[in-house]
Amino acid sequence: MTSRLFGAIEAGGTKFICAVGDSSGNISKRVMIPTTTPEETMPKVFDYFKEIQKEIKLASVGIACFGPIEPDPKSLNYGFITTTPKLPWRNYDIVGKVQKALGVPIGFDTDVNGAALGEYRWGAAQGLDTFIYLTVGTGIGGGGMADGKLLHGLMHPEMGHIFVPHDKQKDPFEGVCPYHKDCLEGLATGPSIQKRWKVKSALDLPPDHEAWDLEADYLAYAAANYTLILSPKKIILGGGVMKQQPLFPTIRKKLIAYLAGYINQSLILEKTDQYIVPPGLGQNSGICGAVALAEKAYGE
Amino acid sequence: MTSRLFGAIEAGGTKFICAVGDSSGNISKRVMIPTTTPEETMPKVFDYFKEIQKEIKLASVGIACFGPIEPDPKSLNYGFITTTPKLPWRNYDIVGKVQKALGVPIGFDTDVNGAALGEYRWGAAQGLDTFIYLTVGTGIGGGGMADGKLLHGLMHPEMGHIFVPHDKQKDPFEGVCPYHKDCLEGLATGPSIQKRWKVKSALDLPPDHEAWDLEADYLAYAAANYTLILSPKKIILGGGVMKQQPLFPTIRKKLIAYLAGYINQSLILEKTDQYIVPPGLGQNSGICGAVALAEKAYGE
Numbered sequence: 001m002t003s004r005l006f007g008a009i010e011a012g013g014t015k016f017i018c019a020v021g022d023s024s025g026n027i028s029k030r031v032m033i034p035t036t037t038p039e040e041t042m043p044k045v046f047d048y049f050k051e052i053q054k055e056i057k058l059a060s061v062g063i064a065c066f067g068p069i070e071p072d073p074k075s076l077n078y079g080f081i082t083t084t085p086k087l088p089w090r091n092y093d094i095v096g097k098v099q100k101a102l103g104v105p106i107g108f109d110t111d112v113n114g115a116a117l118g119e120y121r122w123g124a125a126q127g128l129d130t131f132i133y134l135t136v137g138t139g140i141g142g143g144g145m146a147d148g149k150l151l152h153g154l155m156h157p158e159m160g161h162i163f164v165p166h167d168k169q170k171d172p173f174e175g176v177c178p179y180h181k182d183c184l185e186g187l188a189t190g191p192s193i194q195k196r197w198k199v200k201s202a203l204d205l206p207p208d209h210e211a212w213d214l215e216a217d218y219l220a221y222a223a224a225n226y227t228l229i230l231s232p233k234k235i236i237l238g239g240g241v242m243k244q245q246p247l248f249p250t251i252r253k254k255l256i257a258y259l260a261g262y263i264n265q266s267l268i269l270e271k272t273d274q275y276i277v278p279p280g281l282g283q284n285s286g287i288c289g290a291v292a293l294a295e296k297a298y299g300e
Numbered sequence: 301m302t303s304r305l306f307g308a309i310e311a312g313g314t315k316f317i318c319a320v321g322d323s324s325g326n327i328s329k330r331v332m333i334p335t336t337t338p339e340e341t342m343p344k345v346f347d348y349f350k351e352i353q354k355e356i357k358l359a360s361v362g363i364a365c366f367g368p369i370e371p372d373p374k375s376l377n378y379g380f381i382t383t384t385p386k387l388p389w390r391n392y393d394i395v396g397k398v399q400k401a402l403g404v405p406i407g408f409d410t411d412v413n414g415a416a417l418g419e420y421r422w423g424a425a426q427g428l429d430t431f432i433y434l435t436v437g438t439g440i441g442g443g444g445m446a447d448g449k450l451l452h453g454l455m456h457p458e459m460g461h462i463f464v465p466h467d468k469q470k471d472p473f474e475g476v477c478p479y480h481k482d483c484l485e486g487l488a489t490g491p492s493i494q495k496r497w498k499v500k501s502a503l504d505l506p507p508d509h510e511a512w513d514l515e516a517d518y519l520a521y522a523a524a525n526y527t528l529i530l531s532p533k534k535i536i537l538g539g540g541v542m543k544q545q546p547l548f549p550t551i552r553k554k555l556i557a558y559l560a561g562y563i564n565q566s567l568i569l570e571k572t573d574q575y576i577v578p579p580g581l582g583q584n585s586g587i588c589g590a591v592a593l594a595e596k597a598y599g600e
Contacts, residue, residue, distance in 0.1 A: 068564070083564040130453035142529075146446035146453065153430035153446065153531030154565055161562060162525045165463050179562040225462045229442075229529050231453030262461055262479040264368070264383040265454055 007049050007061035008290035018048050021291030025122035037088040046101040062107035062293030064114025064286050071109050071156055079108055107293030112143035113150045114289030119236055121292045123280030128233045132226050135239035140185040160185045164221035188218040190241050207246045216247055220254035238279040252276045307349050307361035308590035318348050321591030325422035337388040346401040362407035362593030364414025364586055371409050371456055379408055407597030412443035413450045414589030419536055421592045423580030428533045432526050435539035440485040460485045464521035471514055488518040490541050507546045516547055520554035538579040552576045
């Protein structure tokens with residue numbers, strides 16, 4: 001018997017990644033489609049999967065989607081991308097459209113909750129009921145689980161935008177967030193690094209540049225706040241900025257310093273390298289997460 | 301048939317409140333016992349309940365306890381008060397001792413998770429699966445639920461100690477937290493108000509004193525971070541400092557300003573008075589929470 005196969009859509013703000021995956025987290029037939037308008041992007045997505053459906057039966061399709069979205073199945077707007085600043089996508093019924101085009105059950109959540117679920121199934125969060133997945137790239141987004149369930153609530157977390165201490169004497173940069181200026185995303189996202197240090201890409205800065213110590217400052221404050229509010233068993237840090245690997249030990253050291261012994265847990269104080277970790281799935285958290293969302297939709 | 305009756309212990313850092321409650325949240329036979337040492341305080345607690353057990357069958361007893369505690373039934377240290385700065389109580393097996401003395405099932409959680417559960421059963425959080433309960437008094441502590449389950453994770457939240465922006469030009473006060481100096485608790489707890497403004501009690505300050513605007517600043521930043529990380533459907537603010545009722549509208553106004561439209565939810569933007577609220581149970585969240593913990597222990 002062959003393994004059950006799932007369609008996976010990692011719907012990002014700049015590109016859609018579509019693929020096929022199985023219950024072991026294996027990914028195949030991956031394509032990349034640029035995110036322009038729904039009218040242009042979505043038919044390519046549909047065509048890709050329709051071609052696949054000619055030869056393969058897809059059990060379901062998962063969509064790990066840029067937000068904000070409406071993930072509550074009880075809501076009238078379930079399955080919509082809602083108030084995104086990407087105007088063509090605002091109030092777009094992505095679940096409805098994909099469901100209609102492909103005729104299979106659809107799993108749906110934020111890109112970061114998807115990635116969290118992927119890490120839970122096959123990556124760094126296996127066996128953990130409470131953890132956080134944060135991506136630090138062109139934006140900062142976070143998802144995760146509490147007691148085995150993906151974080152939802154009123155909407156879904158937007159934990160990239162939390163407020164952290166900003167010492168303006170040390171770092172007079174005003175921040176790039178169009179909403180909050182110097183929230184975490186405003187201070188620590190890739191574009192903020194580019195603008196503050198006047199470089200084309202954050203990763204152009206050498207590992208010993210002071211930019212990285214400052215970056216670790218903000219991410220350590222964020223990790224401290226996540227720790228204090230959700231009490232996670234792991235914080236997974238992914239995304240382009242985190243490719244600067246020396247960030248990890250610096251964030252761990254600063255996190256311990258900021259918490260100052262208040263959370264007396266050996267995982268945080270001694271085994272910090274098991275607490276603040278890169279994604280187990282590397283670049284694949286998101287697309288594997290879409291597979292996991294599909295799997296969940298099929299199972300339910 | 302008479303209603304089932306439960307024992308309730310609200311174990312606080314300065315006093316234990318013991319009472320009897322029922323499944324409607326009615327409280328009777330309340331006593332207050334000062335928190336000194338386990339050797340002195342606990343026998344009084346036992347005697348109180350043993351007297352009651354002579355006339356009433358208690359189905360179970362709930363303990364809503366000052367922390368940090370070990371709330372995980374799978375842990376070897378389940379039921380202990382752990383690394384509290386109150387040294388006589390450090391590593392005290394409160395659940396074991398109460399269970400042994402009274403011979404009934406014991407429900408156990410933090411004081412603030414207890415209060416959250418009380419609000420969920422009979423107060424302001426009825427019908428809500430995801431919400432936060434914060435108490436602002438001599439300390440700041442928070443608990444709550446995500447998707448219908450009390451927040452636990454690695455340990456339990458300690459969300460009173462999160463880091464928030466501290467504009468030292470506007471507020472040069474260095475903070476009173478012995479661990480973090482100017483975390484939320486360091487900046488916004490009752491003792492910080494007393495020390496900053498040199499008053500005996502925060503509530504001695506008139507409602508139009510600038511202290512309250514500053515206090516609302518910090519609590520609004522905290523509410524913003526809780527909103528962004530957990531996406532709660534309500535934030536309940538209790539505790540002695542919140543008796544300064546004009547704080548509520550100011551916190552709501554500042555929360556909306558700080559979030560700057562990013563969380564586009566009418567509950568936050570328009571019905572903010574249903575989002576940031578005082579406890580439905582008034583002073584009784586904690587003791588009712590202990591009843592609810594007992595009820596839960598009996599049911600499970």
